[in-house]
Amino acid sequence: KKEVQYGPVSPEKRTDPAMEKWRDNRFGQFIHWGLYAIPAGYWKGKYYKGAAEWLKSWAKVPMNEWAKLAEEFNPEQYDPEEWASMAKQMGARYVVLTTKHHEGFCLWPSQYTDFDISNTPYQKDLLKPFVEAYNKAGIDVYFYYSVLDWYHPDWRYALKSEEDKQAFERFKTFTKNQLSELIERYPSVKGFWFDGTWDASWKASGQFSYELEKHMKQLKPGLIINSRMRADEWGSRHFDSNGQMMGDYASGWERKLPTDTSVLHNDWEACMTVPENQWGYHKNWEGHVKTPTELIEMMVRCTALSGNFLLNFGPKEDGSIREEEQLLVKEIGNWMEQYGNAIYNCAYAGLEKQDWGYFTREPGSKTVNMVVCNIPVNKALRIQLPKNLFIQHYEYMGKPLSKLTLEEIGKNEYFIHLGKVKTKQPFVINIQLTSEK
């Protein structure tokens, strides 16, 4: 065991109401919105297939040229009430919005930089009406904040000289000031989603990130912060040098999902793009665009392994939402309306995973949700229960799709026969378990 002085600030599994609500939410909307939505993957007429919010990097645009985009940012169609209404329709219980991405442009009027919304034709604070609209819709608001800041003159990738160190000290003060400013200006914010923390300079700032997490949680008790914010004094990220998670949930699952129960030890969240790899708005999505059903199955898998699923939207420069994302709102929203109770407040059910799909369960409940994503060719869903448990009752959640029958095929082993079932989307069967035969 290594001596770690600047590791976790909070216990690995918080039991306070704010964290319980985070768990119960399960399904969140990620929103990436910034100046990058203006060029939308094209620079000087050239198409760049990389992530649109990284276009400055792909096209090697000097910052003084990139910053000129602020002079044309004027999202006249921005309607946070509409965004919140869509998120509610989709069934998202929380939202994470980019307040500042790597480009360094701030969606709020920050007193610590001139590179913000006040110096655009739009001028008005984008965050205040956003927070009000989503809170009014009953959706918890979290702020994404990139430590990596391509605009700020004191940002350093590494600390190779005394000058680097002095500059980065100024940068850390700037970062702490901006984060304090965000908490003070928007006190209903529930937490922070940190990103851009992979460089050597931040990995060498473990004590600072420890003290910053403490400071932010003193400013707002109950605040929830992702593991990506943290390094320890040895440069270990997310988990300290002894494997203890830092922050309040593991946030290394970016465009990928866990496949086994090893994740159960900590709270965790997976964030997901709709195309292969676009977070900010890109005019042309290349390659596979995930269907609503694929994304629903990903969300179910996260719930079944006691994690959250954060689905990304990338609004256009004018604040409108692209067709593909409007379809997701409708399709996922319809599914959540009928089956949301297999997601919200649910977690790992403690039963052996089967090929037909996933078990989820509200902790302590005798009702287990069977979320069927793959109907077996024999139309029979196999269930293996621990030796002291039996099935007392079973039925479809929501609209029945067929006549179900139960067959005991072995010791605590069952088939639920689906009979004649026709459907194009995952569905849920509830089983009531009992310890009496």
Ligand SMILES: C[C@@H]1N[C@@H](C#Cc2ccccc2)[C@H](O)[C@@H]1O
């Ligand atoms: C949540 C996502 N994290 C950001 C990134 C990244 C990244 C950086 C380097 C190598 C691979 C991925 C993306 O721009 C988006 O904000």
